[in-house]
Amino acid sequence: MHHDLQRRRWRTWALLMLMTLLAMASGALHRGELPWWGLTLVIGASLIKAQQILANYLDLRIAPSAWRGGLLIMVGVMGLCLAAAGLLPRWLAMD
Amino acid sequence: MPNPGWGPLSGLPGNPLMWVLILSELLVFAAFFGVFAWHRANAPQSFLLGQQHLAPLIGGLNTLVLLTSGLAAALAVDASRQPPSARQRRRTRQRLWIAMALGILFCVIKAFEYHLEFFTSPIPNSVTFFTFYIGLTGFHAAHVIFGLCLLAIAAWRPHPHTVETVAAFWHMVDLVWVLLYPLLYLVR
Numbered sequence: 101m102h103h104d105l106q107r108r109r110w111r112t113w114a115l116l117m118l119m120t121l122l123a124m125a126s127g128a129l130h131r132g133e134l135p136w137w138g139l140t141l142v143i144g145a146s147l148i149k150a151q152q153i154l155a156n157y158l159d160l161r162i163a164p165s166a167w168r169g170g171l172l173i174m175v176g177v178m179g180l181c182l183a184a185a186g187l188l189p190r191w192l193a194m195d
Numbered sequence: 196m197p198n199p200g201w202g203p204l205s206g207l208p209g210n211p212l213m214w215v216l217i218l219s220e221l222l223v224f225a226a227f228f229g230v231f232a233w234h235r236a237n238a239p240q241s242f243l244l245g246q247q248h249l250a251p252l253i254g255g256l257n258t259l260v261l262l263t264s265g266l267a268a269a270l271a272v273d274a275s276r277q278p279p280s281a282r283q284r285r286r287t288r289q290r291l292w293i294a295m296a297l298g299i300l301f302c303v304i305k306a307f308e309y310h311l312e313f314f315t316s317p318i319p320n321s322v323t324f325f326t327f328y329i330g331l332t333g334f335h336a337a338h339v340i341f342g343l344c345l346l347a348i349a350a351w352r353p354h355p356h357t358v359e360t361v362a363a364f365w366h367m368v369d370l371v372w373v374l375l376y377p378l379l380y381l382v383r
Contacts, residue, residue: 102273102277105273106270106273109266109269109270109273110266112266113262113263113266116262117259117262120255120258120259120262121255121259123255123376123377123381124251124252124255124258126381127251127252127255127380127381128251128252130383131247132243132247132383133243133383134381134382134383139382142377142381142382143377143382145377146373146374146376146377149262149373150370150373150374153265153366153369153370153373154370156269157265157266157268157269157362157366157369158208158363158366158367158370159208159272162208163206163207163208164206166203167203167206167207174218174221174222174225175221175370175374177225178221178224178225178228178374179374181225181228181229181231181232181378182228182232182374182377182378182382184229184232184236185228185231185232185235185236185378185382186382186383188232188235188236189235189236189239192236192239193239
């Protein structure tokens with residue numbers, strides 16, 4: 101049980117590192133405006149990382165489902181703001 | 196049930212009052228994120244100029260450091276839940292010290308980054324972006340420093356409930372940075 105939990109923590113850490121490195125590479129490749137795929141990658145990686153921290157660092161996977169859902173919604177709202185920061189200027193420029 | 200008698204908060208790990216703080220802090224950051232997105236939509240070129248002045252690799256390095264610190268805090272929670280013994284207390288403390296050392300490294304890298312950005316090259320004319328940048332990263336850094344104080348208290352008295360409570364706050368600091376880093380540095 102203890103070892104399973106530790107393995108889960110290390111697996112989560114490895115995934116978080118990978119997602120961060122991918123986002124960093126995307127940012128380093130483009131100094132100007134990010135292309136659509138880069139923007140999608142950065143936002144997707146950030147949301148996956150946030151979900152992993154909630155579930156496997158904060159241990160919310162064993163909390164009541166209402167809390168899990170509530171916190172995921174809160175992080176989702178922050179993710180929506182992140183997406184809006186990237187997408188709104190593009191949409192406004194298209195009009 | 197980790198906290199019987201606390202109503203809806205009773206199912207959460209650590210002290211329920213810490214969760215009141217965590218939830219309120221998340222709401223504050225979410226509001227700032229929304230205002231940032233709104234301002235960026237109104238002045239995208241000015242924000243882009245400011246963002247290009249930042250160093251995404253240094254910000255990313257800090258993300259790696261903080262997430263590794265979060266791992267050490269999570270492993271400290273696991274160690275603190277083991278049957279009480281001198282070895283168990285020592286392991287818990289070691290992991291908390293590692294989490295603290297990495298938290299301090301985060302602050303040192305951030306200070307170095309501020310130095311690079313504001314004292315070694317001309318700052319672009321993007322007042323609104325830099326107001327957000329300093330405000331948000333400074334507010335987050337204040338949380339890191341508060342979290343370091345809490346980690347020191349937990350290392351001093353590594354009771355499982357204390358370690359869980361402090362680790363919950365530390366993970367909130369992680370969580371906010373994971374979303375703040377792309378918002379300021381990468382989403383362009």
